[in-house]
Amino acid sequence: MARFSLEEVFARLLDRYGPQHWWPAETPFEIVVGAILTQATSWRNVEKAIGRMKEAGLLEPARVLVVPVAELEEAIRPAGYFRAKACTLKRFCTLLNDRYGGDLARMLAAPAATLRRELLRVRGVGPETADSILLYAGGYPVFVIDAYTRRIFSRTGLIGPPSDRYDDWQAEFHRNLPPDPELFGEYHALLVALAKDCCRKRRPQCGRCPLQDGCRAARDPEYLDRN
DNA sequence: GGCCAGGACACCA
């Protein structure tokens, strides 16, 4: 089974890639926006969309709430799925306005379990998006599970959730790591760094998935020590 | 020109 604990894997990743200092954003609301816009989308495109929202003065909840949806769509177009994501942004801001008087700090001070339930009731916000908001904007010790995390750990076999469900994956990390938001944030960021590094280096051998079997960094943790 | 990127959801069997 596991040759390394999850903490040992983290230490190796940190040693190799250094602190990632996620989430890349200037304000909590920018974190929320980024979490929604990055759904199935490269961060490069998200940055463009956020830049356009900034230029249009739309990077505040009160503006998103009142701006015509077509205008919001146009701003976030580079992020893809712009119609769905514009609606999701507006729905989030509606929740924020109705339940917390538009005060994001107040929303983020709500109990994590309560806030997670409320976020998941917003159409377009699923578990990964909700948890990204809870962790990076709210500072709650909630581990974010993304596609990279699943692929990396299912191939290394370091942990084995009973099913492929989001909550089961998350429970494994919560069981095996101390509930430290700094650790969780860095860990998630480092897994993305590993995936991207691996992708760049192994592209010729790797076929369509950057973490397929041809990718040694994905299946062999010691690869990180030797290279 | 095809594939994929830091998902979520509706629909179907």
Place this chain on the structure above:
DNA sequence: TGGTGTCATGGC
């Protein structure tokens, strides 16, 4: 419950 189609842009 699990599988599949849909949403859409931009870089490689």
